[in-house]
Amino acid sequence: xxxxxxxxxxxxxxxxxxxxxxxxxxxxxxxxxxxxxxxxxxxxxxxxxxxxxxxxxxxxxxxxxxxxxxxxxxxxxxxxxxxxxxxxxxxxxxxxxxxxx
Numbered sequence: 001x002x003x004x005x006x007x008x009x010x011x012x013x014x015x016x017x018x019x020x021x022x023x024x025x026x027x028x029x030x031x032x033x034x035x036x037x038x039x040x041x042x043x044x045x046x047x048x049x050x051x052x053x054x055x056x057x058x059x060x061x062x063x064x065x066x067x068x069x070x071x072x073x074x075x076x077x078x079x080x081x082x083x084x085x086x087x088x089x090x091x092x093x094x095x096x097x098x099x100x101x
Contacts, residue, residue, distance in 0.1 A: 001028070001055050001056075001057075002055070002056040003053045003055060003056065004054060004055075004056045004059055005051050005052075005053055006029070006051075006054040006062055006063075007051065007052045008050070008051050008052075009050045009051070009052065011050070012034060012037060012050055014050075015031045015050040015052055018052050018066065019031050021065065021069060022052070022054065022062055022065065025061070025065050027061055028054065028055040028058060029054045029058075029062065030052075030053050031050060031051070031052060031053075032050070032053055033048070034050060036048045036049075036050075037050055069090070072089065074089065075089040076089060078091065080094035080096065080097060080099065080101055081101070082094065082097050082099045083096050083097040083099075085097065087101060
């Protein structure tokens with residue numbers, strides 16, 4: 001299986017969130033560069049980045065999934081029907097009470 005770099009992430013949590021969504025969709029992926037992250041500043045920043053790599057044959061489906069996820073993050077805030085708290089549009093559970101939106 002040939003692997004290709006799919007995305008460079010700004011942080012380790014972002015990389016793991018994207019990787020988790022890809023794997024949940026059945027897209028083979030992995031996070032690379034975690035061990036270089038603590039070296040940022042000691043080595044050039046671009047060499048300390050965290051990357052997501054996917055199997056080449058899944059590159060288009062990975063891009064489509066990420067576009068869908070990013071589009072879900074746009075739009076108006078959602079109000080929780082249980083506690084009334086406002087939540088970002090991409091949230092599926094209320095950040096305040098933890099119940100489904």
